[in-house]
Amino acid sequence: MTDATGAAAPKPTILRRQRNDFPGWYQDVVAKAELAENGPVRGTMVIRPYGYALWERLQQELDLRIKATGAQNAYFPLLIPESYLHREAQHVAGFSPELAVVTHGGGKKLEEPVVVRPTSETIINGCFARWIHGHRDLPLLINQWANVVRWELRPRLFLRTTEFLWQEGHTAHASEQEAHVYALRILTEVYQDTVEKELAIPVVTGRKTDKERFAGAVTTWTCESMMRDGKALQMGTSHELGQNFAKAFDITFTDSTGQQRHVWQTSWGASTRLIGALVMAHGDDAGLRIPPRIAPVQAVVILVRGEGDSADRAEAITSDLVRAGVRAILDRRIGIPFGRRSIEWELKGIPVRLEVGPRELAAGQVSLVERHCSRKTSIPLASAIGSVSSALATAQELLFDEARERMTGRIVVASDVETALEATQAGFAKMPASQLTDGGEEWLNARGASVRCLLPDETGAVQSIVARAY
RNA sequence: CGGGGCGUGGUGCAGGGGUAGCACGCCACUUUUGGGAAGUGGAGGUCGCAGGUUCGAAUCCUGCCGCCCCGACCA
Structure with missing residues (x-):
């Protein structure tokens, strides 16, 4: 498809962009x-x-x-x-x-x-x-x-x-x-x-x-x-x-x-x-990112094409993974374009994909794709199981670290309800609970924010977490 | 409960008195196959419901029903 200038029109994204909507x-x-x-x-x-x-x-x-x-x-x-x-x-x-x-x-x-x-x-x-x-x-x-x-x-x-x-x-x-x-x-x-x-x-x-x-x-x-x-x-x-x-x-x-x-x-x-x-x-713009420990499917082995004994090899890798305790499945739908299948597994947030095709097998390798960071690496066939296991462990940690850094980075210390309300545009506000008396909580509620919880700080004073909430 | 909008193949939509359409999806075959495949051929709709106007209604009129959005309300 081309636009008026003759350039290829950009493919519409599969999902509306997280940042926009x-x-x-x-x-x-x-x-x-x-x-x-x-x-x-x-x-x-x-x-x-x-x-x-x-x-x-x-x-x-x-x-x-x-x-x-x-x-x-x-x-x-x-x-x-x-x-x-x-x-x-x-x-x-x-x-x-x-x-x-x-x-x-x-x-x-x-x-x-x-x-x-x-x-x-x-x-x-x-x-x-x-x-x-x-x-x-x-x-x-x-x-x-x-x-x-x-x-x-x-x-x-x-x-x-x-x-x-x-x-x-x-x-x-x-x-x-x-x-x-x-x-x-x-x-x-x-x-x-x-x-x-x-x-x-x-x-x-x-x-x-x-x-x-x-x-x-x-x-x-x-x-x-x-x-x-x-x-x-x-x-x-x-x-x-x-x-x-x-x-x-x-x-x-x-x-x-x-x-x-x-x-x-x-x-x-x-x-x-x-x-x-x-x-x-x-989740990100490509879909879900499921942490490995909760993932119903932790690894999907994608048979890229059906040539030679590649189907048997892919099946063997899958059963090795399952035997090693990994929740793994085999995608052998070679009739469906590779790109479509990749996108499908990305949308579902499967933590690790193993691509098995003639190119990999000729080199005695498989390609390992990590969903949390979109990185693709070639690994020797012999060490595939170990690589998957460590990739899963890493993904679990990195997803938590990323979420933790985002949260701590977006908690703003506020001393009054006005600054707290301002902070809720981007994240949480941490404000002394004393500010909630005399209608402070109602004032926030009327403006779309709410007090999520109260907790003591290091000095023993009670702090409130203020945010917009689902 | 107020204000606005929409009901047409599975999904998303166009059509606005005269043969029911498009895109995607689906099925078959062929060629493809490493990041959203292409061609050809098919299947699939009593146009939300009920009345009315008309030679003729998806289209116009009346009533009803359902859904969506924005408010109000709310773990």
Whole structure:
């Protein structure tokens, strides 16, 4: 194709450019990398196989850590009596606007409407009240993997959908202190550790302001990360519920002195929103860049052409990789142009590509392409497995370092709300929490920024992290 | 709930009273194949729904439905 001057017209980019149109870029990546698409009901999401594979990897990593804290998985019903929601005043006030309510069933109007769970505090605590009798029943540590529905007016795939997948943990403890320690343990050992080690995304951890706190909680702890456009995304929250639900649902136990006491509780969750974070924290103009540890496919061996025994050789390399513990697949679709296949794997963010063609094989080599930096190197066939393994390890580290440098480089120290607001154009502001009194937080909210979390600095003074957020 | 816009092959769009079109995608064959392949031949649409006007409606009129965007609202 040529333009009026006769010069070749530039090929249109596959994705809108991140720098020009970040939301547009995000939509393009989610579609072209085949992660998800919109469902027929507004706000619902079809998670496609590659997107779901990412979720499954994330589930494995979270589940492992959740179980390491002593929690057990269980499952509670999707449908909850509407009256349950009303038992805790702040909780129902917080969730009422987002509820999906079922009024009919079996062809008849229901006597009591049931709600589709927006979260399961109420139904689980109904069970806890029956399960917990004495201090020997505590702590009770339960997790469930489930879908929840919160009616959203402005949905965005993964980031904010009406139905989403998550895990929600619910625990009961004998003392406030024990609940406090457990909530923080979940925050750091489950959420922060998974997000930083597996997703290679650095986080800021802290406490939510009263305004941002979970409906019904005493304290909400959060992990916040910075996306490539400088906006914040909440990665996971852990709540200290105090005795609010214990009193509402009458969850009591007999302590070692024979006294009846209410339990102290926590709840905590992380959702498919983390997939959105993965996209926005690492993706570039060529598509996703998936950190190797979370990648469903860590290496793809591309058979460039079909000549001679190259197909067998490529297959042998692939099975060697798999045997060495690398999640590797073989792309032997020689009928599809090489360039198209390269672009496809780039879009999907596969960390390492191994190109196997006549040129390489004649030289006893393969070409190794690293997605995180687009570098192509020739390596001897004999050391291919080792090279892939070290490339994967390097990619994991470099993606984290890059994200960490971006975040720390874009946290501006501010002493008042005006400079903090200015800083949120490009990143986060760190501002003394004292500036939030007298309507400071509302002033920021009215201008599109919010207080992401509160945390103590080296001197013990409380600082706030202010940002624009998803 | 206010303001604006759009409903036409799988996707994205054009057409605006007289045979339903284009691009991409899809299927087949051939030639290709190292960074988005090309040629040839095919398949695929009761033009959102219901009325109305007309010899004739995708097109004009009325009503309805759905979706999108911007506000407001919100983990």
